[in-house]
Amino acid sequence: MQYICTRCAKKVDADTLAACCDCGGLFELDFTPPAWDPALIDRSCWSIFRYRRFMAVDGNIWRGITMGEGMTPIIEFEPGVLFKMDYFMPTLSFKDRGAATLVSHMAAIGVKSCVQDSSGNAGNAVAAYCARAGISCDIYVPEGTSPKKITMIEAHGARAHVIEGTRDHCADVCRREVFEHGAYYANHVYNPYFYEGMKAYIYETLEQLGRIPENILVPLGNGTLFIGVVKALEHLLASGAIDAFPNVIALQGEYCDPIYQGIRQGLDHPAEIEVKPTIAEGIAIGKPMRGRELMDMIRRHNIRVVTAPEDRILDCRARIARRGIFCEHTTAANLAAWEHYCEIYGPSSDVLITMCGAGIKSEH
Numbered sequence: 001m002q003y004i005c006t007r008c009a010k011k012v013d014a015d016t017l018a019a020c021c022d023c024g025g026l027f028e029l030d031f032t033p034p035a036w037d038p039a040l041i042d043r044s045c046w047s048i049f050r051y052r053r054f055m056a057v058d059g060n061i062w063r064g065i066t067m068g069e070g071m072t073p074i075i076e077f078e079p080g081v082l083f084k085m086d087y088f089m090p091t092l093s094f095k096d097r098g099a100a101t102l103v104s105h106m107a108a109i110g111v112k113s114c115v116q117d118s119s120g121n122a123g124n125a126v127a128a129y130c131a132r133a134g135i136s137c138d139i140y141v142p143e144g145t146s147p148k149k150i151t152m153i154e155a156h157g158a159r160a161h162v163i164e165g166t167r168d169h170c171a172d173v174c175r176r177e178v179f180e181h182g183a184y185y186a187n188h189v190y191n192p193y194f195y196e197g198m199k200a201y202i203y204e205t206l207e208q209l210g211r212i213p214e215n216i217l218v219p220l221g222n223g224t225l226f227i228g229v230v231k232a233l234e235h236l237l238a239s240g241a242i243d244a245f246p247n248v249i250a251l252q253g254e255y256c257d258p259i260y261q262g263i264r265q266g267l268d269h270p271a272e273i274e275v276k277p278t279i280a281e282g283i284a285i286g287k288p289m290r291g292r293e294l295m296d297m298i299r300r301h302n303i304r305v306v307t308a309p310e311d312r313i314l315d316c317r318a319r320i321a322r323r324g325i326f327c328e329h330t331t332a333a334n335l336a337a338w339e340h341y342c343e344i345y346g347p348s349s350d351v352l353i354t355m356c357g358a359g360i361k362s363e364h
């Protein structure tokens with residue numbers, strides 16, 4: 001397997017320990033899956049790895065690392081609004097999809113220790129899967145991260161480093177370990193193996209519903225689910241498994257919206273914005289590292305970007321809870337953004353919304 005640099009197109013073996021290309025560009029995998037064919041699904045396997053023929057997965061090492069992630073139910077929240085219950089995962093968030101494929105790759109190439117920065121959920125997931133793989137792990141989280149997420153990280157035997165300042169500064173501190181001290185960067189933004197696991201969100205949806213809903217609403221912080229969703233839909237479309245690309249809607253927080261602003265301003269990169277304090281901590285990414293890539297995808301598929309009004313998040317969370325589902329504040333922003341979308345573009349239905357983080361993990 002090889003990586004291709006998204007900036008200079010240089011090819012590098014995917015067993016490299018480098019976080020990115022010498023030129024500073026981020027890697028993507030040089031991997032084209034076979035055409036989608038339900039006969040290639042391993043129906044004996046009850047996790048994202050049932051779709052491994054369509055994902056870059058090295059050998060069989062994943063068998064000792066998987067915890068049955070994925071296969072999350074789709075339920076009706078209200079008529080026409082479907083929730084995919086992606087916090088029904090081993091570490092209570094959707095990041096387990098990507099952590100399972102990333103850590104399996106790390107184990108396959110013999111990584112013994114790693115670092116990762118995260119607002120919490122990706123750190124939880126990487127810490128848990130590294131524990132399973134016997135890989136030592138240091139996780140950097142920004143101050144203000146829910147103490148419960150930190151407790152979880154430490155329970156898995158990882159070291160949690162709480163960094164003063166913003167989420168973006170926390171990433172800079174972690175990257176110093178990578179670029180100055182050579183640590184392996186088990187990061188959901190840099191490492192393309194993470195996206196391979198996220199693709200299963202769409203493959204599962206197709207298998208569960210027998211179709212892809214008209215509207216697919218996904219959060220957009222660094223865009224790990226977003227990229228997985230777009231890649232999987234492009235794959236299904238190229239395979240003739242779907243007739244048209246669905247209406248993908250990406251959402252950002254009202255107080256942290258660099259891509260929304262970048263698109264509005266006609267830029268090819270995220271806008272410089274001031275990040276204001278928000279309860280949607282999971283999507284508070286002021287400088288998404290794959291910003292240009294995300295904006296290319298948005299333009300390629302006419303994807304609409306909307307913001308989640310901050311003052312509606314708590315009400316949405318309460319309404320979702322009154323229907324039996326206790327989600328994270330950031331996840332309640334998804335419903336707030338969908339309702340805002342319907343106000344701007346007119347009422348719509350047949351939407352799939354991800355419930356990507358469990359309420360028990362977030363506190364405000």
Ligand SMILES: Cc1ncc(COP(=O)(O)O)c(C=O)c1O
Nearest residue numbers: 121219220221222223224282357
């Ligand atoms: C609950 C929740 N929702 C959404 C996101 C945004 O994901 P991404 O930054 O990959 O776009 C995160 C990221 O950690 C999250 O924890």
Ligand SMILES: [Zn+2]
Nearest residue numbers: 005008021023
């Ligand atoms: Zn390069």
